[in-house]
Amino acid sequence: MSQPVNEWPKTNALHHATHDDAAPKQPALQNLTRGIVFWMSFATQSNSLMPHPSITHSSRIVALFQALDERRLSSCTVGLSGLLMNLPINSNPSQRATILGLDIGGTKTACVEGARDAQILQRIEFPTQAHRPFDEIFPQIVQSIESLIAAAERSGRIPSALSVSIGGPLKIEEGFLINPPHLPGWHQLPLKARLVAAFPGLPVYVEHDGNAGALAEFHFGVGRDRAALQHLVFLTFGTGIGAGFIINGRILRGATDTAGEVGHWRLADDGPPGFGKRGSWESFASGAGLIELAAQMFPSRWTPRTPIAALVGAMLDDDPQALQVAEEAGRWMGRGLALLIDALNPQVIVFGSLGVVLGERIFAPARRVIAAEALPQAAHACELLPAALGKHIGDVAALMAALSDPAIQLELSERGAPPSQIEHHTDGPVQRPGV
Numbered sequence: 268m269s270q271p272v273n274e275w276p277k278t279n280a281l282h283h284a285t286h287d288d289a290a291p292k293q294p295a296l297q298n299l300t301r302g303i304v305f306w307m308s309f310a311t312q313s314n315s316l317m318p319h320p321s322i323t324h325s326s327r328i329v330a331l332f333q334a335l336d337e338r339r340l341s342s343c344t345v346g347l348s349g350l351l352m353n354l355p356i357n358s359n360p361s362q363r364a365t366i367l368g369l370d371i372g373g374t375k376t377a378c379v380e381g382a383r384d385a386q387i388l389q390r391i392e393f394p395t396q397a398h399r400p401f402d403e404i405f406p407q408i409v410q411s412i413e414s415l416i417a418a419a420e421r422s423g424r425i426p427s428a429l430s431v432s433i434g435g436p437l438k439i440e441e442g443f444l445i446n447p448p449h450l451p452g453w454h455q456l457p458l459k460a461r462l463v464a465a466f467p468g469l470p471v472y473v474e475h476d477g478n479a480g481a482l483a484e485f486h487f488g489v490g491r492d493r494a495a496l497q498h499l500v501f502l503t504f505g506t507g508i509g510a511g512f513i514i515n516g517r518i519l520r521g522a523t524d525t526a527g528e529v530g531h532w533r534l535a536d537d538g539p540p541g542f543g544k545r546g547s548w549e550s551f552a553s554g555a556g557l558i559e560l561a562a563q564m565f566p567s568r569w570t571p572r573t574p575i576a577a578l579v580g581a582m583l584d585d586d587p588q589a590l591q592v593a594e595e596a597g598r599w600m601g602r603g604l605a606l607l608i609d610a611l612n613p614q615v616i617v618f619g620s621l622g623v624v625l626g627e628r629i630f631a632p633a634r635r636v637i638a639a640e641a642l643p644q645a646a647h648a649c650e651l652l653p654a655a656l657g658k659h660i661g662d663v664a665a666l667m668a669a670l671s672d673p674a675i676q677l678e679l680s681e682r683g684a685p686p687s688q689i690e691h692h693t694d695g696p697v698q699r700p701g702v
Contacts, residue, residue: 364427364682366675367415367469368665369408371433372476372620373397373449373506374554374575376404378411380419380426381666383679385487389418390662397450397506404452409465427678429462429469430669432479432661434509439524442473448530448542449507449555470675474668477503477527478518480660481511482667484617488655498613501654502529505620506575507542508553512611534602539563551599552629554579554621561592579621582628593628600629601636608641608649615650619660623653 365388370377378391391411396404412429419426436445442459444450462471474482481501490496501511510527512519519526530549531542539559541550550556554575561569561578565588569578581589604616622629630651637646654660669675 363424364679365419365424366666366669366679367412367426367429368662368669369412369429369431369433370476370661370665371395371431371450372661373434376408377661377665378408378415379662379665380415380424381662383670383676385483385663385666385670387659387662388424389415391415395450396452398452400452401456405461405465412466425682426469427682428669428672428675429466429471430666431458431462431471431473432476432664432668433458433473434476434503434507436525436528437473437475439473439475439478439520442471447507448549449505470669470672472668472672472675474671475509475511475520475524475527476661476664477501477509477511478520479511479664479667480617480619480654481513482518482671483656483660483663484654485513486667487663488660489615489617489652491655493615496614498611498615500607500611500613500616502616502618502622503620504553504618504622506554508549508556510607512613514611514613529603529607532603532606534599548599548603552596552603556599557592557596557621560595561589564588564592564595579624582625590628593625594632597629597632598636601633602640604633604651605637605640605646608637608645612645613649615652617652617654619654619664623657623660626653 363382366381366383368377368379368381370379372395374395374397375392376395380388380390382388391414393407393411416426431442433444434447434449436447437443437458438445442457442462444453444456444458446454459471459473480503481499484490484501485496485499490499497513497516499513501513503509508530510529512526530547530553531544532548533544533546534548534551535546538546539550539556539562541547541553541556541559544550550559557578558569558571558573558575561573562571568588578589578592582593607613607616618629634651637649637651656663
């Protein structure tokens with residue numbers, strides 16, 4: 268299943284409902300407007316809160332404003348379709364709304380606070396310790412988020428949502444982790460439900476890290492100055508390897524949210540173990556795969572327990588043996604990329620994490636394989652690029668699950684956040700103004 272990269276409606280009707288200078292000044296109505304935006308954020312977390320789950324976000328909000336316009340209600344309770352909704356109201360609307368983000372990888376976890384324009388306001392990082400049970404790590408996550416909230420409130424900001432970027436396989440809407448290979452202690456985990464229970468005052472959004480990275484680069488990275496960009500592939504290239512696809516301006520998740528699990532592809536009959544089998548793309552071309560390759564090629568120097576940072580450091584120092592490992596990994600990277608290029612015909616393939624760090628040490632051998640194996644016209648049309656967001660790609664990706672929700676967009680714009688580069692449209696090609 269593909270979904271529009273931006274799913275919120277054109278803003279004309281809502282703009283007039285919330286910012287019409289000719290309308291009577293009604294503080295109660297303005298506060299209620301903010302409450303509606305808050306309520307919409309919560310309501311999207313549970314279909315049981317809505318009388319008609321098939322109604323879109325836009326029609327829900329428009330219906331609410333129509334009811335307000337007809338009734339000129341000044342109380343804090345609105346009746347709609349027989350449903351009474353007690354709406355939370357921000358007591359200090361001058362506070363700036365922000366988003367909390369979690370970037371959870373197999374090696375490290377980053378907790379961030381960000382604005383609507385993806386500016387990162389504060390950040391906490393700690394090792395994920397992925398082999399430990401989730402219940403042993405979760406208290407540190409909660410403590411870090413609480414620390415961000417406290418610091419934000421001291422600075423006059425109020426977080427409006429909690430957004431998560433994490434590798435799969437997972438059920439995105441439920442925020443349920445199935446069996447992510449890079450997080451062995453996190454299998455069969457209702458992550459979203461755990462976060463909702465820990466932070467009942469915040470709506471929680473979860474997105475596959477490949478999709479989140481694709482959205483981040485599309486809106487704030489390589490896509491900022493490319494108005495014609497419609498076909499983008501993002502590769503996480505961290506501890507594991509996953510992908511996010513934007514095709515015809517739409518994020519592609521697939522029937523079971525596994526469209527980006529390219530690390531599971533088998534590229535060889537044998538090879539290092541990765542993603543549950545030998546010879547998978549992840550076993551050759553990921554952080555864990557680099558270690559496995561190094562241990563096979565130079566067993567007297569590296570073992571499967573060698574830290575990724577140590578091997579990558581040697582590559583950056585142009586160590587001859589380390590560069591041989593990078594060359595071999597780059598060739599396997601190219602084999603997988605050639606399949607992606609033939610199948611999806613993207614304009615750009617963007618690399619996060621290790622792609623930013625290693626650059627041409629991986630890209631150069633990959634390009635040679637692509638030139639030999641991919642369709643020439645498709646290969647010629649595709650650029651290989653490190654993430655334009657650089658080392659900040661994970662932090663910005665952590666915000667994207669929430670930033671993609673129209674209710675959160677309205678809440679941020681209503682409460683003084685800076686303008687976003689995410690545009691409002693529902694169908695057709697993506698139109699981005701010049702930046």
